[in-house]
Amino acid sequence: MCGVFGIRSPDRDVARIAYFGLFALQHRGQESAGIAVSDRGRITALREMGLVAQVFSEEKLRGLRGELAIGHTRYSTTGSTHWANAQPIVHNGRARTVALGHNGNLTNAAELREELAERGVRVHSTSDSEMIAALIAHDDAPLEEAVARTIAKLDGAFSCVALAENRLIAFRDPRGMRPLCLGRIGDDWVAASETCALDLVGADFVREVNRGEAVLIDGDGVTSLQAAPADGGGALCIFEFFYLARPDSRLAGVEVHSARVRMGERLAEESPVEADLVLPIPDSGTPAAIGFSRATGIPFSEGLIKNRYVGRTFIQPEQGLREQGIRLKFNPLAEVAGQRVVVIDDSIVHGNTTRQIVRMLFDAGASEVHVRISSPPVIGPCFYGIDLADEDELVAARRSIEAVRSYIGASSLHYLSLEGLTEATRRPESELCRACLTRDYPTRVPVEAAKLRFEPV
Ligand code: SF4
Known part of the structure; x- marks a missing residue:
């Protein structure tokens, strides 16, 4: 349960727009919030525990300048509740620096962690999201190829927004388990977990990010890559329909x-x-x-x-x-x-x-x-x-x-x-995941599926 948002706009206050986008996505995670901006390729991020309105002030937003921004609201699944797991995660790699916000959960995180360790790459947080950023950041291939290769290695649910090389990237797993859509404000592009965030920032819905697709946005326009083949009819989470998504959002065309x-x-x-x-x-x-x-x-x-x-962070009563x-x-x-x-x-x-x-x-x-x-x-x-x-x-x-x-x-x-x-x-x-209601899972189920599997003992 997380919300992601991204925007590229050379003329607007992108951090402020990301802030309002996150505000609309607050229901998807109340544990931490963060925004990363890219200013001519230089990435700055601010992330803290708490609600969007608690984390950001006018002053903090004014310090986040750039042409691109991504934002994230978090509710923990893999990884425990502490600052290091707040997002966007920023990973400085051999090939590039990547800021990333992830909604979903990987089912092969243990294997990926091993692969990264064998290559001598250290990840600092206990969430699986940093592994995605690290895989892109340490891949020497051009950015498009690095993103496509990373997507091909991941299993499970991932709807992500990322910043790298002054480009906004939005990508979604081959089953499309979590929502992710694209919108436009004038000539500028926006990506968001749910359409309600597009509505709040005045963006028009363009389309959903396709299953297995990566969309890269920069000053030259939009590049779409089918990074991994879409898996069957997909497996959009049915919980989104009855519980998670905001009622004013549209999922797969359905209000x-x-x-x-x-x-x-x-x-x-x-x-x-x-x-x-x-x-x-x-x-x-x-x-x-x-x-x-x-x-x-x-x-x-x-x-x-x-x-x-009553937020998640309220003081516990006696x-x-x-x-x-x-x-x-x-x-x-x-x-x-x-x-x-x-x-x-x-x-x-x-x-x-x-x-x-x-x-x-x-x-x-x-x-x-x-x-x-x-x-x-x-x-x-x-x-x-x-x-x-x-x-x-x-x-x-x-x-x-x-x-x-x-x-x-x-x-x-x-x-x-x-x-x-x-x-x-x-x-x-055939287009839905209903596994928690049927026990018929659309992927291999991870062996050690416990939430805190990467926590130090
Ligand atoms: S339907 Fe259940 S098992 Fe499938 S993604 Fe949604 S919450 Fe998870």
């Missing part, structure tokens, strides 16, 4: 909000219930709750109010307050008292949050709490950039649906079928 409303409508068809109110778990459950309410005629209610300012736990984030309205409520969320991963919300609604006087989930049970881990935790932490991995219902304490529980979810995305099954 995410509409897809989520369809998921809610289908959920209503598949698992109707007698109830008085439909409540979303905000904000992720909201579009599906709209769909559920429309399809059933049960009134939609805001029922649960979310505190939107024990007494921690027991209030979920109230840091949600508080129910009095109107739920005496009502039969249907709570809609996009997914259940660990089950703890859902369990606490169900308890909170009963405490607030709800007479029945029915839970409806707009995706199927999550039964396997993700190796491609979404931190779903290990299988033994996934509540549905080894439990029946009835056992999950009993664990969360709901009056009833239903999940959307895999078929219903897929149809709601309007993308064929």
Whole structure:
């Protein structure tokens, strides 16, 4: 879960535009943020732990001058939470200096690390992203060839933006597992994880970066390379559709909000219930709750109010307050008292949050709490950039649906079928990764898949 952004513009304040691009991508990672600029080939980067608005000030942005900029918001998958793993990563290599922002996760990082070590190349961070930068930076071939050769060596999920030799590079893995699109502001080019970032900076959507394609942008225009053959129909992450992407983004031509409303409508068809109110778990459950309410005629209610300012970096409360736990984030309205409520969320991963919300609604006087989930049970881990935790932490991995219902304490529980979810995305099954819902992985699964596999013991 990361967001990437890139821009080339000789006349605009590229760091400021990257800042706003990252602002639109904040939902993809709240752990760290960074921007790197290239000024006639000289790269300067600033990256810190925290939200985009916490990391950058006017003064810091003014210090980032150049014609090109890339930016990154991070949520860790491979590599732990500390500054060295914040991005963009800058790697000074034998052939060139490369700044890189990566969304995704490599499944052959251990092999790549060995290959780099054999060549005497040291990588300083524990994330797999620096290996991509290092492979390009130490390749003596011309930049296009170095990028193409690097892409051919990588396995797993990668949507990247990079700066090298005063060129902006955007590339995507052969399965297109994570989104990446191109846009234009006047004559200038922009790359971003999601179309919502293009909208915010006033760029028009041009197209998605193709699977296995590298796009190099400089003063002479755009060069496109099919660096690796596209793999079958692709494997765009279905989690992007129901959870990760912002609802105002378009993924593979599909508006995410509409897809989520369809998921809610289908959920209503598949698992109707007698109830008085439909409540979303905000904000992720909201579009599906709209769909559920429309399809059933049960009134939609805001029922649960979310505190939107609880970031990942907030100060941990003391024990007494921690027991209030979920109230840091949600508080129910009095109107739920005496009502039969249907709570809609996009997914259940660990089950703890859902369990606490169900308890909170009963405490607030709800007479029945029915839970409806707009995706199927999550039964396997993700190796491609979404931190779903290990299988033994996934509540549905080894439990029946009835056992999950009993664990969360709901009056009833239903999940959307895999078929219903897929149809709601309007993308064929052959173009999607659904592996955490089916355990049918599109790549070789890494042997040592633990998140912290490169951490010093
Ligand atoms: S395993 Fe799940 S979360 Fe990971 S890429 Fe596939 S669908 Fe997405």
